[in-house]
Amino acid sequence: xxxxxxxxxxxxxxxxxxxxxxxxxxxxxxxxxxxxxxxxxxxxxxxxxxxxxxxxxxxxxxxxxxxxxxxxxxxxxxxxxxxxxxxxxxxxxxxxxxxxxxxxxxxxxxx
Amino acid sequence: xxxxxxxxxxxxxxxxxxxxxxxxxxxxxxxxxxxxxxxxxxxxxxxxxxxxxxxxxxxxxxxxxxxxxxxxxxxxxxxxxxxxxxxxxxxxxxxxxxxxxxxxxxxxxxxxxxxxxxxxxxxxxxxxxxxxxxxxxxxxxxxxxxxxxxxxxxxxxxxxxxxxxxxxxxxxxxxxxxxxxxxxxxxxxxxxxxxxxxxxxxxxxxxxxxxxxxxxxxxxxxxxxxxxxxxxxxxxxxxxxxxxxxxxxxxxxxxxxxxxxxxxxxxxxxxxxxxxxxxxxxxxxxxxxxxxxxxxxxxxxxxxxxxxxxxxxxxxxxxxxxxxxxxxxxxxxxxxxxxxxxxxxxxxxxxxxxxxxxxxxxxxxxxxxxxxxxxxxxxxxxxxxxxxxxxxxxxxxxxxxxxxxxxxxxxxxxxxxxxxxxxxxxxxxxxxxxxxxxxxxxxxxxxxxxxxxxxxxxxxxxxxxxxxxxxxxxxxxxxxxxx
Numbered sequence: 245x246x247x248x249x250x251x252x253x254x255x256x257x258x259x260x261x262x263x264x265x266x267x268x269x270x271x272x273x274x275x276x277x278x279x280x281x282x283x284x285x286x287x288x289x290x291x292x293x294x295x296x297x298x299x300x301x302x303x304x305x306x307x308x309x310x311x312x313x314x315x316x317x318x319x320x321x322x323x324x325x326x327x328x329x330x331x332x333x334x335x336x337x338x339x340x341x342x343x344x345x346x347x348x349x350x351x352x353x354x355x
Numbered sequence: 356x357x358x359x360x361x362x363x364x365x366x367x368x369x370x371x372x373x374x375x376x377x378x379x380x381x382x383x384x385x386x387x388x389x390x391x392x393x394x395x396x397x398x399x400x401x402x403x404x405x406x407x408x409x410x411x412x413x414x415x416x417x418x419x420x421x422x423x424x425x426x427x428x429x430x431x432x433x434x435x436x437x438x439x440x441x442x443x444x445x446x447x448x449x450x451x452x453x454x455x456x457x458x459x460x461x462x463x464x465x466x467x468x469x470x471x472x473x474x475x476x477x478x479x480x481x482x483x484x485x486x487x488x489x490x491x492x493x494x495x496x497x498x499x500x501x502x503x504x505x506x507x508x509x510x511x512x513x514x515x516x517x518x519x520x521x522x523x524x525x526x527x528x529x530x531x532x533x534x535x536x537x538x539x540x541x542x543x544x545x546x547x548x549x550x551x552x553x554x555x556x557x558x559x560x561x562x563x564x565x566x567x568x569x570x571x572x573x574x575x576x577x578x579x580x581x582x583x584x585x586x587x588x589x590x591x592x593x594x595x596x597x598x599x600x601x602x603x604x605x606x607x608x609x610x611x612x613x614x615x616x617x618x619x620x621x622x623x624x625x626x627x628x629x630x631x632x633x634x635x636x637x638x639x640x641x642x643x644x645x646x647x648x649x650x651x652x653x654x655x656x657x658x659x660x661x662x663x664x665x666x667x668x669x670x671x672x673x674x675x676x677x678x679x680x681x682x683x684x685x686x687x688x689x690x691x692x693x694x695x696x697x698x699x700x701x702x703x704x705x706x707x708x709x710x711x712x713x714x715x716x717x718x719x720x721x722x723x724x725x726x727x728x729x730x731x732x733x734x735x736x737x738x739x740x741x742x743x744x745x746x747x748x749x750x751x752x753x754x755x756x757x758x759x760x761x762x763x764x765x766x767x768x769x770x771x772x773x774x775x776x777x778x779x780x781x782x783x784x785x786x787x788x789x790x791x792x793x794x795x796x797x798x799x800x801x802x803x804x805x806x807x808x809x810x811x812x813x814x815x816x817x818x819x820x821x822x823x824x825x826x827x828x829x830x831x832x833x834x835x836x837x838x
Contacts, residue, residue, distance in 0.1 A: 271720050276699045277703055278701060293775055297775060298667055301663050304740065312735055312739035314595070321591070340685065348683060
């Protein structure tokens with residue numbers, strides 16, 4: 245893998261997780277954020293420090309423990325595909341950053 | 356006008372129904388107070404005096420016509436700005452939603468309207484509820500009502516400060532990792548985070564969907580019970596709302612804790628807890644013991660793992676939930692940008708604040724291929740162990756008692772410089788969200804500088820009634836002792 249949080253042995257006070265430029269670039273793409281060079285440096289430090297902290301979880305033996313996404317037994321709720329909320333077209337389009345008649349205008353997607 | 360502001364929400368409604376005051380007078384008194392205090396404390400993002408007074412007039416007419424007879428009819432309420440309000444700006448304290456006017460209201464807000472409560476305005480908060488101080492709001496900080504040099508806590512800081520300052524009679528907040536309980540504690544008011552699934556989240560702008568829950572911030576425990584009863588419901592529009600929970604909370608307003616088993620986790624009284632907070636919280640435990648509860652220390656376990664698990668799960672969910680803010684259908688859009696992807700990136704980079712970007716980045720990382728198992732799934736496994744630790748505790752105890760936060764409200768500007776340190780302040784509140792439990796914050800004293808200290812009571816899932824009964828008893832006992 246071309247990006248990564250390289251793990252160095254944790255010497256007193258130094259960060260164990262070192263976030264490299266490629267990782268920050270990649271995370272920026274996933275997050276759809278454009279960071280300035282200054283922001284990138286800050287993000288590398290912040291993220292490394294948080295991951296060091298999160299690494300505490302490795303002290304826990306979680307083998308055989310199922311990942312718990314919900315504490316209560318929730319299930320998907322199905323309903324008939326019937327419109328119940330009426331036509332909110334005008335109210336919805338009022339929030340459009342740019343509109344043309346009854347459409348949202350977006351920047352050109354294809355050349 | 357002064358004495359009207361001293362009423363609790365329930366008292367005010369009684370007096371309005373008895374003809375002693377009108378809903379319009381109550382709203383006018385609130386706006387008079389806002390005129391005096393708001394410039395300095397800044398509890399609200401959006402205020403509209405005229406429409407608030409018009410709604411109050413309409414409610415007053417319905418009260419006189421006996422169409423509205425409920426316990427909160429006519430009461431002015433503040434609504435946190437991450438709850439959608441039809442026709443009223445809902446910004447989540449973010450630039451990216453600076454112009455977003457929802458076409459519908461959150462279910463909890465609709466319930467308030469049905470109950471005859473009247474919205475004062477939209478309360479300030481940390482941007483997208485990410486923060487513990489209300490300093491990450493794009494629209495400026497809220498100040499602590501007791502000492503304006505300090506923060507009100509967060510993320511529901513505007514709601515808590517507005518209640519404490521009498522800029523409303525009650526408020527709605529939301530709690531993902533302590534965002535109702537901690538500001539209530541810092542501002543000296545009552546805050547209740549319900550069991551996950553007790554209140555519909557429909558229309559609450561999601562931060563971390565598996566942890567978010569809407570709840571009341573009020574002047575006392577009785578108001579909290581009434582407000583929770585008004586907003587709690589099963590809702591088809593929220594598939595995580597629970598169909599058959601007991602939602603008769605006001606029935607628990609009973610001054611009696613005889614035989615109630617209350618556990619004090621030793622893990623919550625270790626390093627990092629301020630001495631004055633510890634003393635006040637342990638004194639509160641004595642009050643409940645004197646009132647007949649059986650109080651005992653125990654080891655809860657897992658306390659130190661709650662914060663790393665939370666900041667993995669919450670940021671992961673946030674990175675996914677906040678993808679919808681892309682400048683296409685609503686909200687801020689950057690100007691003069693060529694190409695769709697550039698527009699997305701520029702819009703989001705300009706629209707989100709620093710803390711929100713920090714969490715989206717971390718969340719994107721822990722969900723990314725190659726790290727998903729090591730971070731995200733590890734955190735979900737940890738969550739299962741945290742839940743198990745609480746299950747064991749609730750096999751022995753009715754309630755768990757501890758502090759809300761390790762300290763009283765910090766000074767403005769001290770927290771954001773070191774995010775990790777700020778996150779550590781969530782240590783006593785966060786595990787409650789991970790385990791889906793209800794928790795309440797009740798004022799239990801003040802530190803040497805007069806800043807409020809909060810007592811936290813935690814119950815098992817759907818044990819709000821025990822929580823309310825103990826909190827109500829504690830409040831009654833302490834008020835009686837002060838007299």
